Amino acid sequence: MAGYLGSYGKDFAPPVSVGRKAWEDDRRSRIIGKSRVSVQVSDLAVAVNGGKAVVKFKQAYSDDSLNVSSRKTLELVKAGERWVIVRESTG
Numbered sequence: 001m002a003g004y005l006g007s008y009g010k011d012f013a014p015p016v017s018v019g020r021k022a023w024e025d026d027r028r029s030r031i032i033g034k035s036r037v038s039v040q041v042s043d044l045a046v047a048v049n050g051g052k053a054v055v056k057f058k059q060a061y062s063d064d065s066l067n068v069s070s071r072k073t074l075e076l077v078k079a080g081e082r083w084v085i086v087r088e089s090t091g
Helices: 020-031
Strands: 037-049 052-063 067-079 082-090
Antiparallel strands (some): 052 067, 067 082
């Protein structure tokens, strides 16, 4: 979980009107304890402009009880040597 949540920058704004801690707690509850989580990415498009990037893709997610496909857009910024997510949207 630390690596997953560490992919999101300090300035990440959750896609719904909840605070960062509530968003992280929700993510933990969705992931921890699952015997199986699968994420497949297709139709990937990346646009980089200096220290910013926009990534669009189709995501197929499944776990023990959920199976969903959606289009996702991630906005990233360069933070030192890493790229971190600062905004995420679905649809």
